[in-house]
Amino acid sequence: MNIKVALTKRPDSTFPKNLDLFQLFYTAPPDEQKLRSDEVIVQNRYISIDAAMRVWMSGAKTYMDPVEIGDVMNAFCVGVVMASKSPKFVPGDWVSGLLGWQSYAAMHASRISKLPQNYPNPQHFLGVLGISGLTAYMGLKEIGQVKPGETLVVSAAAGAVGELVVGLGKIWGARVIGIAGSDEKCKYVKEVLGADDCIDYKKENVAKGLKRLCPNGVDVYFDNVGGEILDIVLSIVKDYARIVCCGAISGYNTASNESYRLRNYPRLIIKRARMEGFIYFDFKEKIPAAVKDLMDLVKNGKLKFREDFLEGIDNAPSALQRLLTGGNIGKVMVRVKYEKENIYQTPKL
């Protein structure tokens, strides 16, 4: 059985409270007999849940094709090859790719990548060693160019990317101030991730908090939220500050005519500061070294992170809801369960 979750209409202001824009379908799994040359069938094991999905759902043209109405929701995933007509893959191979919210995907082999086969936690390739980790790494290093002794502010600091930015910021010698939305999150950011401090934006005025904690201003702001917090940070950036535009989750659930409008952008001129968007795969040639670096940091226990699993594809909409409402700490993922359907029930690790 192939369980699929499709997008049946564009999100409006009732989303993410209301999840009726998703629909679950049951179909036959892809037929191995009908596989064409260079195609593979992959069984989905872990689905990455990312804030960017909210943008893909909107139909906006970005670096990713939007999800069209009626299509299976798109997602970065990790899975196991079940059948292969590609010389590059054999059944049992752990792979990653855009498998989507479905149990099985038949696709051209060029659309998946082989993972290290002996790595004990393949789901890390969605988080710390995948989209979240590489986004944090490339954003902070290549765009933020953070230097030892600088003051780094990170919003959504307990989120999948934010938690790694906090950790990498400390490893690379910065003074790190997090911003997060609960006691529990702030505690996590300070005590587990090692941030120098963390502002609970639901409890303290962020402008006051940042003035208190960054009296000399901000060198690097890793922005996961956009909106008013971005405006506040702009008002206190130092000369040559860098704002890493990673996400604008604060505006994702807002109609565009109601979205927050930025006041302090002329500060970029007087502070010679920079605001820059990026996608980690723009730094393609630097990815292998970054993954190796991240893998070492994980292995040595120097980089802390959490994984927040929901079980079963039918829970993918709830997982996205949790992410978009800030109910998570760390990386949200869906773990896909199978009964006796296939021979790769137990990873061969």
Place this chain on the structure above:
Amino acid sequence: MNIKVALTKRPDSTFPKNLDLFQLFYTAPPDEQKLRSDEVIVQNRYISIDAAMRVWMSGAKTYMDPVEIGDVMNAFCVGVVMASKSPKFVPGDWVSGLLGWQSYAAMHASRISKLPQNYPNPQHFLGVLGISGLTAYMGLKEIGQVKPGETLVVSAAAGAVGELVVGLGKIWGARVIGIAGSDEKCKYVKEVLGADDCIDYKKENVAKGLKRLCPNGVDVYFDNVGGEILDIVLSIVKDYARIVCCGAISGYNTASNESYRLRNYPRLIIKRARMEGFIYFDFKEKIPAAVKDLMDLVKNGKLKFREDFLEGIDNAPSALQRLLTGGNIGKVMVRVKYEKENIYQTPKL
């Protein structure tokens, strides 16, 4: 006689219509007998009028100290050394520096720079070979990184910086679309400067005009105005676009709580685009080569520009008014006149 213009209060919403915040004083010129070691007396000949002055007047802390109430208005100037107790300068030397809105300035020699002594148009060192030229050059080359075949949009295209950005953009192989505020300016931008086209923002909706002229989007936007035009350009930037934040003249006369608020900044994320402020002297080590390059382009007639002179220090407030209300084409400067007061009446060129 030393004629000085001082700032007597901070600008409010009646400025630049109302010029009562400036006051003219007559004092004795600096006394040569009282000069201390390493000091010089400079006679002011040309005063550069720049939009940034509006910011210096506001009292805001920027890369320049603000002009304090009661102080002589600050300005980049070109003048002639009248007396020198510095081994680096002799009377008659043409120099540039922040002499301010006054006929004579006594200052430490470290605060002035010697100009080439045989250059026929020393005022060029305020415009095409000075702040305007270097701002255009460094902004377009180092921040904008414009490449042949790219689409470059320039606002305030008939202004002192804009006209040079248009010219350099064409010389460096871009397709150049100007934005300016009158028939006469658009004609100048197209016919004299050689832009591929120019939008008259007072006649045509800029969003429509840019869609018409840049159907495939914008690679580089050299922003001299900020505000709504910046927002429109953000809505059509291409992947990896660069926005050179040079000025926000549209907001300079507005109280900060009424300033234009930017809607489309999340486009930086989805287009992996960059917005960056700068000051040309951040690229200090590249200035000599840039000046040489600009000098050659001027000599060969390849780079066109206009100089818009007002006569006499008493006209400096009107010159700034003209600039801030868009009444100029090209570089606004004040030419300082002297009767028989000094031996350097006629430049020794």
